[in-house]
Amino acid sequence: MSTAAITTAKEVFDLLRDDLVAIEREFERLSTSDVDSITEIAGYLREGGGKRIRPALLLLAAKALGYTGNSSIRLGAVVEMVHTATLVHDDIIDLADIRRGRPSANTQWGNSKCVLAGDWMYMQAFRVALEERNFRVLDLLINLTQQMVEGEMLQMERLGRAVTEQEYYELIYRKTACLFRVSMQLGCVLGRASQQMEELLGDYGRNLGLAFQIVDDVLDLTASDEILGKPTASDLREGKATLAVVHSLQHGTVEERADILAVIEDQSFTRVSHERILAILQRNGSLDYAMQVAYGHAEAARKNLSILPDSEFKRALLWVPDFVVAREK
């Protein structure tokens, strides 16, 4: 086993290739129902891809702890399925037209069928998890999904108004970091980790997830439509204040604050342009600030791994935070 640091996505992918292929097959098998519309919608969502970062975390945690069984394949498919179920309901709620560069499922099948397809995918995820006959696994998943749904509801309550930095962190914990955390914890359950190990690896997931979402939110403000696969600044267009915006609301001038609030309240750039908002964020160093916070969480995530014995899987986990903060989409 080489002790050299892992430095490319390909190295990590090579490490997990067979398992990720097996998870993809499992996900496909689980997305099949006797009811045609469900199979169609679930298939469309599955084929839309995504980075499969959550199953990869689960695999890496389990393998770093010496787990060699097949439950990681099934539970890897389960976490991706939960993720997909939240996306389809979120797209209905956000009235999203585009997801991952394609029309969102709700524009193709309508909201009603997508509500049901999301319900079905949640239940299918629980059904598969239930087959593991492990109450800890079920406790983690039920807590997770409820936290995520509550988070989305909190997000809705806060649309169109300024949020505090604390509120922002709570929202992105529930939206993203909680599932990253549980993916690591499920790997720990399979690898029979000690409670301390599970807490630290769970914290790795939480820190990584926070870094991931902060970067996602910065990219939403700065990247082009083509790179993102969805319209730029869609958060602001939906009335969501993300970290850089919250920073400028706190540190900007009275005029700058008013301009930002106009966009958030209007949920559009009608009164104030996207360029003006970017200029405000630049002048206040808000985009840099958000990235610094993301780097901090990425570093904290790496530190959470110190308890873990060296292995190629640990080295992959050490690499992931770099990938997450350096990505461009």
Place this chain on the structure above:
Amino acid sequence: MSTAAITTAKEVFDLLRDDLVAIEREFERLSTSDVDSITEIAGYLREGGGKRIRPALLLLAAKALGYTGNSSIRLGAVVEMVHTATLVHDDIIDLADIRRGRPSANTQWGNSKCVLAGDWMYMQAFRVALEERNFRVLDLLINLTQQMVEGEMLQMERLGRAVTEQEYYELIYRKTACLFRVSMQLGCVLGRASQQMEELLGDYGRNLGLAFQIVDDVLDLTASDEILGKPTASDLREGKATLAVVHSLQHGTVEERADILAVIEDQSFTRVSHERILAILQRNGSLDYAMQVAYGHAEAARKNLSILPDSEFKRALLWVPDFVVAREK
């Protein structure tokens, strides 16, 4: 213990009064979240009432089998919560304005929040069930909710067109009878029933649920708005063919069939009046036919109980099918 037959709802209610009060309190406790909108919507749905027939079945089954513990209170609240979660998502799907004589939750809070409130209630039901630490309970509930969601999706696929009598039975099994069945089965799990007993009492629930829904569908065609607490013939207005309508489609004249199909395809009485449809159903004896089928299932339900030793709970279960087919709303 009296051996006289139970003949009034009050007698059954008296028998279960303390438990139903406890279930109501438990349901209220479980409908509380840190997130205000969830507590508000869940509270509104809970206060909307309903007959609490599903928890009553669970209680009667458990008690008829000699069960005396508290899990029947928690699981009673769980089945009512699952029922409520399906209603809130169904109302979004059916674009319903009215439910139980009040504005539906989606007209009050909007679809987005109601999607999330429904998700949350499903998950809360699973969370409480999970606390029982009984895999059989979880298997029953996951199968149930997935069957119900698939049924609603099948219903959507079939909107606006004639269905066969077989398709109709499948839809109402999934929509209603499956939850009646599982309520009885959960009572059996608590009462440690034999497999044969669970099958027979489950069949009682299925037959009762079929009778219940057939009568519901007849009332939708014939009762007045005030009695139903929702607009008359809402099924036809949503493009749903129910048993009496299916019967007339099979036995009516070519003109009658065309008139019925016009209403179902239009999802309105624009081209053909509600009175004309009722006249068609009367002429073909279709409403009587549907009621005869309902009576048949009610009778079959009573026969499913023959295995059960006599008790006041058994006598209450014998009475329920009469109540279900004789009700006017």
